[in-house]
Amino acid sequence: MNSIRLRPLSHLFLALFLTFAAVGRSSAQTVGAAPAVSKEGVAPGATAAAAPAAAAGATTGDAAAIAAGDALFKGNCAQCHAVNDVVVGPALGGIAKRRPLSWIIPWVKNSSKVVASGDDYAVKLFNQYQKQQMPSFQLSDAEITSIVSYITAEEGKSAGPASTQGTGIKPGDNTGAPDASTGEAGAGKYVDMLLIVLVVVLIVMVVTLVIIANIMKDVLRGRKDLDGRDVELIEQRFDFAKIYKSPVVRGLAVGLFALVVLYESVQGVMAIGLTQGYQPTQPIAFSHKLHAGEHQINCAYCHTSVYKSKSANIPSANICMNCHSQIKTESPEIKKIYRAIERKQPIQWVRIHNLPDLAYFNHSQHTQVGGIECQTCHGPIQNMEVVYQYSALTMGWCINCHRETPLNTKGNGYYNNLVKLHETANGAAPFTVSSNGGTECSKCHY
């Protein structure tokens, strides 16, 4: 009997439960859409580990020479060479052991002259690489030496997985992250188990109590010495209909429902125009994972204006051709570039990061002056097969970072006096972007 009476109430609870469950699931979906992305993006300090890593690399040779060689290598050689991989030209790891410096220097300066001189090794090399001539470089002897010492320093570390440095790509960002997540998952499982056990124990207790109560009632009913009041007490039924009809309960339920709907719509409205996780299909299946991740091509090699201009330009087809006139020329995706050049039709990429026109953003301010890594805002681009919008790109997101990030004042004459003023006035607090007026309206809106 009881169970029948209970049914309407249980339906109501069921409905409520389902609503909450749906809310939970939908919010879980929005989070899930951007793989492993937290709302705040990466904390500004996350990539600070880069500097010591670079310093640690200086175990062999002169650190300055290696640093200089690093820059030179990326500026001149990295288009065709890698330390451990054959790209257009041979892998350069071990070059110092293979050839003497006295051979390398004239070769870099003018390889065709060395080939023409009939040097055996040179001719062999020339033929081995499809008679592709290495262009001449106007580098000084010291510069070439520093490149070689960089390569020597680099080849030693190549065995380790987290060995690269300074390319603007920090594998350090994600190493360790899997461990943390598995650890978290382990903890989560344990809590779940505990909860299930608790629920089971509770259910058993409730069932036991109900059984005891029924037995007690039956025993009492068997007794004849009960007066009217006692009988009433025993036969008393809990009138669920009363609760069901109670205006208070109904009001509460409706109110709760309205709140849920309101919360959901506010969340929905706030998300209008937010495209975090936006991952459109591009006309050419370009992989940042391959180029920036595996081949470690410097971001600025293709996005040439990222250190000097407002916009980090999308590379023009002729930049692709620097390498792809030689590499993977048969790939159907690369052929799309050839076709674009032949037809003189620029490639129409789908724009992923769309700031509204009313907000002024300048890449060079952040990269060149602020020293921010690309990944801070764009996420682990080196792991992205297809690029998606990693950060929220909302004003709140900008402002938060401006509030928390200390200004990159080191060695910048612009800030010298400001730093002094800040230290005398408020030395304890960090000199953040916002304390230099970085959250004022006209810094971004004009």
Place this chain on the structure above:
Amino acid sequence: MQESPKYWKGIEELESSPEFVKTAFSEFGEFLPMKEAYGTSDATVAPRRDFLKLMGFGIAAATLASCEAPVRKAIPYLNKPEEVDPGIANFYASTYFNGTDYNSVLVKTREGRPIKLEGNPESPITRGGLSARAQASVLNLYDGNRLQHFAIKGQKAATDKVDQEIRTKLAGLGGRRVAIVSNTIISPTTKKVIAEFAARYPNTQHVQYDVNSSSALLQANGGVLPAYDFSKANVIVSLGADFLGTWLSPVEFAKQYITNRKVSNEKKTMSRHFQFETALSLTGSNADVRVPVKPSEMGTVARELYGEIVGGGATSNARLKKAAAELKAAGSAGLVVSGSNDPAVQTLVAAINQALGSAAVDLANPSMIRQGNDAQMVQLVNDMNSGAVGAVIFYNANPAYDHPLADKVKTGIAKVPLSISFNDRLDETGSLCYYACPDHNYLESWNDYEPKRGYLSLAQPVISPLYATRQAQDSLLTWAGNPQTYYNYLKASWRGITGGDAKAWDKAVHDGVAMGTLSAAPAPMAASMSAQQAVSALSAAPKGSGVELALYEKVGVGTGTVEGNNPWLQELPDPVSKATWGNYVAVPREMAVAQKWEQGDVLKVTANGKSIELPVLIQPGQANGTVSIAIGYGREMAGKVGDKVGANAYPLASMNGNNIVYSNTVTLEKTGAESPIAQTQTHHTIMDRRPVVQESTLAQYIKNPKEVTEYEKIATPEGLEAPNKVSLWDDYEYKNHHWGMAIDLNSCIGCGSCVIGCQVENNIAVVGKQEVINRREMHWMRIDRYYSSDHHKDEFEKEGKLATYASMEDPSDNPSVIFQPMLCQHCNHAPCETVCPVLATTHSSEGLNQMTYNRCVGTRYCANNCPYKVRRFNWFSYTSNEKFENVNGHMFTDLGRMVLNPDVTVRARGVMEKCSFCVQRIQLGKLEAKKEKRRPKDGEVVTACAQSCPTEAIVFGDMRDPETRISKLLRREDGERAFHVLDSINVQPNITYLTKIRNVEKSNFFAEENA
């Protein structure tokens, strides 16, 4: 004690007409008179539209919630040019010459499209200055009314076909004449091309004519135009030459003129400037002594001045006598110039300069910018009508509109078998021609210029041609059978300068200017008449009778031929009358009172049997018995913007022999119609507390510079104090930068270059005539013009207060004028900031008063609370409301939008906007410094207005850095000329003005002289 005259902004203010009083004390005109202005009488329409709007909004909101963001494309270059980086502006040197004024310019391009012109500091002629017209000319490139292809009888035709037909026809002329009609051409290589064309078709005649002709000046100086250097003149007497506004080369002259006008406590000397003129011009407004004369009296003035200086007669005119005496005393530092097109007047002016031995006149290296020959043009018009001309080619010439004999030009073209137009549109002349072969815009062309002998200038293309046009020189070369491109031709022609050296050529292209000459030495030519002949000719000239008309050129649209379709220039207020969008009959007050004309009454003006109808504008300073009308209006086929604005006054000009004379005797007749004039003069009137402009005399300044400026004090318990000593507010602390501006009222000539510079830089909308009448112009920077009264404080004592106040109400016939550029003052205690309910306007840590459009909800409280009235409200969506399509059309099309500055937001309807101190430039300058790890250098960060000012009246910089120009200037002028407008309300502006100094004995000089 300071001698301050009373100022008023216009006749309405002086008279306190009810209309003025009503508008002066309310910030905005009527509340949304949209319906009255444009609307319909059908009352049922509005609710239905409102309903539809609401419904539309509902649907839009619902859709917005459900749909996804649109897919945007990012399209990179296919093959990126090395020097172009998206987001970084490139500057290219080039040259602007439209047939009237020459400017060497730097073209700012973004992603390959020109967006702004700036003065080229390398140029020895314009020295970084830029006129309003040159500033605005970038919009002419994107003009959708340009002819976009070759045409036969107005119908699109293939270039090859046109070429073939023209060459056949030219070959078959049978000895009849070919005439090339152009404005003044100062390009030596273009002249070479024309000569090559003439060699191919031997009967070719090249006729140059100037719309606002200087034929007489050329005749009087042996066929050359003297090059003037106003910096070498200490006494300047101008007989109707508006050399700061429109005459010959205003930017160059303004630069020179102002070097002798700037004062500081190290240099307490100023040149002295007399101006004899009919209409109150920009130059007359800046003169120390201005004398209104009728056009017919100008000859007498010249003759008497000649008599006084050279001998042979004296004058009874006291002011002329004074001018002559000062000229004589100055000797070689004296200069007389005249804007007259009467050879006799110009002959005497030349003789006076010669007698003075004026160092400011250079005949050895003459100016080239006027070469028009009126007589040749008149002859050609007659020949065309008589059938003697076989072919006529119009090159930048529109005589069917801008020549007094336009009717004969029209009939003449019909009688010429082959007529070709190079004009950039099917204008009044072009539409009559059989073939139209539109020329490139100058920003799409290669060309060279020689504005002054020995000074060369180059123009280079900064954008690929937008349309299927062809450069006129290339067309001429093609028809002459020369397969060379004009670029190669030009390069070859420059071999004499570059020596064929690629590097020298690159340098010339890079600098935009070079020294050397490519023109033949001017052939010495006898002056057309002797001074004696001129004197007798002028003595014999008939006395003027009736009402005399003077035609003049406006600073904005000029001759109307090139700039007619430019909305920025149409809306640029005239420096003196502050009228926009159209011309009018400027009448002196006396005549208006006598004839019972009110401002806006339409008059019928008749001369030469032709009449035009224009509204009356009462102009103080206009010579009695005269009226003046601006040329350059009343276009019929200029395009959407310029058509039917005002009336065409060219037919009213008269002919003196073969010279066009820009004056005439006219009859005036009231038509009974009324037509309002869109004047900005009494808009945004500053609250009437104390004088907002300050001026003093040079004598006072020499005596004690500490007394030229009146500093207001306020009463405190400790006695009188400077207003900034008492404040409720905490002061801001500026740690990094403190941007500020100083405006020298002594250097500001009121030319309006800054107004256009600001408009181009900051994407400011054009609103059109009706909205200007509604007092809703959007200019962030305006130039307030104040007339001063004849009467004086001293008279309070002598004549009693009541009598003086009464006489002050009587307007001056010849007021002195003062210009004051007015823009957001970026107050440190800004009244606008405290009243904004949504914090859309806030103060920055660098002293800027920031306006955040996206936060603004349009309450307009800030504008109400602004004491300077510099805030502008977007009443409409000027970028999409079809009512503004004709005037602001460049914001409606993809082509026109290319001119917009991509760093500045285009404001939406319902938000407030105002001067931002060009914050985009500040941010850029700081970023460049940060990238180079240093502090910004002085002069690196400069606002658009300061940069465009030809007289460097505006100085912008960081006031926190003690070594900047502005800091030094403010330290120097503190307590002397530096003052803040409305200092007593203690809003502490970041803009400081410097008191104007006049080179007169007493501030009411005119009154005394008039007495």
